[in-house]
Amino acid sequence: MQIKEVIESSKRHWETALPHLSIDCVVFGFDQKRLNVLLLKLKDNANNWILPGGYVLKEEALDDAAKRILKERSGADKIFLNTFNVFGNLNRSEGYFKEYDDDLWHKQRFVTIGYYALVDHQSVTPVIDASSEDCRWMPIDELPEMVMDHKNIIENALATLREQIRYKPIGYNLLPEEFTMPELQNLYEAILGYKLNRGNFYRRIMRYNILKRLDKERKGGAHKAPILYSFDKENYQKALSELGW
Amino acid sequence: MQIKEVIESSKRHWETALPHLSIDCVVFGFDQKRLNVLLLKLKDNANNWILPGGYVLKEEALDDAAKRILKERSGADKIFLNTFNVFGNLNRSEGYFKEYDDDLWHKQRFVTIGYYALVDHQSVTPVIDASSEDCRWMPIDELPEMVMDHKNIIENALATLREQIRYKPIGYNLLPEEFTMPELQNLYEAILGYKLNRGNFYRRIMRYNILKRLDKERKGGAHKAPILYSFDKENYQKALSELGW
DNA sequence: TCTTATTGCTTCATTATGAAGCAATGATAG
DNA sequence: CTATCATTGCTTCATAATGAAGCAATAAGA
Numbered sequence: 001m002q003i004k005e006v007i008e009s010s011k012r013h014w015e016t017a018l019p020h021l022s023i024d025c026v027v028f029g030f031d032q033k034r035l036n037v038l039l040l041k042l043k044d045n046a047n048n049w050i051l052p053g054g055y056v057l058k059e060e061a062l063d064d065a066a067k068r069i070l071k072e073r074s075g076a077d078k079i080f081l082n083t084f085n086v087f088g089n090l091n092r093s094e095g096y097f098k099e100y101d102d103d104l105w106h107k108q109r110f111v112t113i114g115y116y117a118l119v120d121h122q123s124v125t126p127v128i129d130a131s132s133e134d135c136r137w138m139p140i141d142e143l144p145e146m147v148m149d150h151k152n153i154i155e156n157a158l159a160t161l162r163e164q165i166r167y168k169p170i171g172y173n174l175l176p177e178e179f180t181m182p183e184l185q186n187l188y189e190a191i192l193g194y195k196l197n198r199g200n201f202y203r204r205i206m207r208y209n210i211l212k213r214l215d216k217e218r219k220g221g222a223h224k225a226p227i228l229y230s231f232d233k234e235n236y237q238k239a240l241s242e243l244g245w
Numbered sequence: 246m247q248i249k250e251v252i253e254s255s256k257r258h259w260e261t262a263l264p265h266l267s268i269d270c271v272v273f274g275f276d277q278k279r280l281n282v283l284l285l286k287l288k289d290n291a292n293n294w295i296l297p298g299g300y301v302l303k304e305e306a307l308d309d310a311a312k313r314i315l316k317e318r319s320g321a322d323k324i325f326l327n328t329f330n331v332f333g334n335l336n337r338s339e340g341y342f343k344e345y346d347d348d349l350w351h352k353q354r355f356v357t358i359g360y361y362a363l364v365d366h367q368s369v370t371p372v373i374d375a376s377s378e379d380c381r382w383m384p385i386d387e388l389p390e391m392v393m394d395h396k397n398i399i400e401n402a403l404a405t406l407r408e409q410i411r412y413k414p415i416g417y418n419l420l421p422e423e424f425t426m427p428e429l430q431n432l433y434e435a436i437l438g439y440k441l442n443r444g445n446f447y448r449r450i451m452r453y454n455i456l457k458r459l460d461k462e463r464k465g466g467a468h469k470a471p472i473l474y475s476f477d478k479e480n481y482q483k484a485l486s487e488l489g490w
Numbered sequence: 491t492c493t494t495a496t497t498g499c500t501t502c503a504t505t506a507t508g509a510a511g512c513a514a515t516g517a518t519a520g
Numbered sequence: 521c522t523a524t525c526a527t528t529g530c531t532t533c534a535t536a537a538t539g540a541a542g543c544a545a546t547a548a549g550a
Contacts, residue, residue, distance in 0.1 A: 018265045021356060062333025062356060083331050086358050088307025111266060111307060113331050113356075167411065182528075200508065202530070207506090217516095223527040224515040427497075445539065447499070452537090462547095468496040469546045 013105050017055035022112045023062070024053040024150065025070050025081075026157035029121035030174045034139045035190040037154055038074050038126060039146075041134040048147045049138070051154070053112070066115045074135055075127030080118040080173035084160040085153075087112040092149050116157040118173035140190075158191075165191055169210050169239050172231050180218055180226035181205070210236040258350050262300035267357045268307070269298035269395065270315050270326075271402035274366035275419045279384045280435040282399055283319050283371060284391075286379040293392045294383070296399070298357070311360045319380055320372030325363040325418035329405040330398075332357040337394050361402040363418035385435075403436075410436055414455050414484050417476050425463055425471035426450070455481040 027038035039049040054069035056062060063081065070076050088111040101107075126135040138144060140158065143151060164170060171179075171187055185201050205211065212232040217225035272283035284294040299314035301307060308326065315321045333356040371380040383389060385403065388396060409415060416424075416432055430446050450456065457477040462470035 018354075018356070020263045021266060056333070056356070058354065059335065061335050062331060065333075086307060086328050086331060088301070088310075088358070090304065090306050109263075109303065111263070111301070111358075113333070180528090197508065197510090198528085199510080199530070202528095204507085206530095219516075221527090222517050223525075224517090224529085226528060425497090442539065442541090443497085444499070444541080447497095449538085451499095464547075466496090467548050468494075469498085469548090471497060 013055050017057055020108060020110055021056055022053055022110050023056060023066050023069055023115060024051040024087075024112050024153055025066060025074075025115045025117055026051060026084075026154050027070065027074065027076055027079075027117040027119060027124075028140075028157075028161065028174065029119050029124060029137055030187050030190060031121045031137065033186045033190060034141070035158075035187075036121065036137040036139050037143070038076065038124070039136065039138050039144070040073060040129075040132045042131060043133040047145050049144045049150075050147045051150045052135075062113060066113075070115075070117060073127075073129050073132070074124070076117065076119050076124045081115055082117075083113055084116045084157050085114045087114060087149065087153060089149075112153075114153050114157060116160060118161075118170075120174065120176050122176055141193075161191055162193075169208055169236060172233075172236055175231075178214060178228045178230050180228060182226055184229075208239055210239050258300050262302055265353060265355055266301055267298055267355050268301060268311050268314055268360060269296040269332075269357050269398055270311060270319075270360045270362055271296060271329075271399050272315065272319065272321055272324075272362040272364060272369075273385075273402075273406065273419065274364050274369060274382055275432050275435060276366045276382065278431050278435060279386070280403075280432075281366065281382040281384050282388070283321065283369070284381065284383045284389070285318060285374075285377045287376060288378040292390050294389045294395075295392045296395050297380075307358065311358075315360075315362060318372075318374050318377070319369070321362065321364055321369045326360055327362075328358055329361045329402050330359045332359060332394065332398060334394075357398075359398050359402060361405065363406075363415075365419065365421050367421055386438075406436055407438075414453055414481055417478075417481055423459060423473045423475050425473060427471055429474075453484055455484055 025038075029036045029038065038052060040052055041049050052070055052073040054065070054073065056065040060068070062083075066081055070079070070081070090109060092110065092112070121137065126137065128135045140154070143154065146154075161170070165188065170191070171184055174187055175183065181202060184205065185196060185198065188201065189195055210232055211229045214228040214230060216228050218228055219225045270283075274281045274283065283297060285297055286294050297315055297318040299310070299318065301310040305313070307328075311326055315324070315326070335354060337355065337357070366382065371382065373380045385399070388399065391399075406415070410433065415436070416429055419432055420428065426447060429450065430441060430443065433446065434440055455477055456474045459473040459475060461473050463473055464470045
């Protein structure tokens, strides 16, 4: 196993980025009925996948770094992005780079800032960057083998998302402009991991008063055509700000 | 204005700690009817107060660093400690150290990990460390002038606490072993910043089933003597774990 | 002993939630 | 063209949670 590009870029990082600090992004996208995460596979790195991540430049705000990294490594752009936790244990990368020289950037001790992002699955086309061999959506309930503690980081991000969905409207960033009530319910169920009662879900969402009902339906599927909605951005923001967001 | 000790310790830090990374702790304590924060005042640093903070040693886990810093700089020990946010904007310290040499540790660009702590006010005796002139509890609604973005960090921590109190039992770490129902209500009101209905609060707390009613009362105050309670630690933990904690 | 503020706990009206169901509808099969 | 079917929009009913108010008990002090 060899990661030449990684080693090369390692040297560059020493000069331009803050040492001992990295960012990992958990990018959630919703497709049909499943919640997905955007993952990368390094060249020649066996079967281990990683989260899109990178380093903070010396004169770069943390949020800007997260945006840049995500754009460079996955093509995702203009998205909802937030920190959710910090991972600062020792030996987080233990074992993964032991064959390499001690001056390899990645072998160092790292404090990692975890960002999670919510994106419209349809509008993101995964981009394979120079150091990667693959970049794709993976369903949250069928994650592949992952490097270091990256699986744990994803679970932590998902737990954050699940907590937020309890008392905050969610969906604006995860759904396309127009969507149906069953699609919104599928999103909630995919995030929560369990089924919701249809009528009660309908009632609860309607009471939020964050949906704008469009005068059209989504025909083409079998059975009754569902009504299309879009988010009423003003009320959506109002609902969030009443909760202190 | 001079901060000799700070400059001295700055040199030591370069050798032992992770560069560009710091920790600030927002320590909440509850006294009578008010929520307080533990603050320090640097020697000779005019009237500006700071949060107890410090740096992460090269071979030290982040949580351990936070514990150590808090112990060293304020005497607080064995407490509930959690990250709540990361502050990584540029120029956070702009203007505060401009008179000093550029190689002053503090003048550098810093990413700060925010920790919040919940402690029993009575059991913490503020300790004034070598680089401080003062260390004391300050009520949350009467904060003094503070250095850099430290006031913002406190507000951010308080917002986190307020969010958590909505759907999580809180109080175990902020109250003494034995307490009364009005005291618990006062704590909630101090955190939330507004009054709660007495009967409804009583009913809600009782339904949580996290209190152990003791067979004694707190006599001595005027009027009817309130019953003493302690937390039923088992049920308290169960209530938390049902919420995924 | 009387007054007072405080406390423990309940009652009643209102609102939210869980479970179930009914009518409408668009596609499909016959 | 019509019957069937799963799905959808939305409502109903029972139960639980919440907001507002109040009653009786009580410890301290007048």
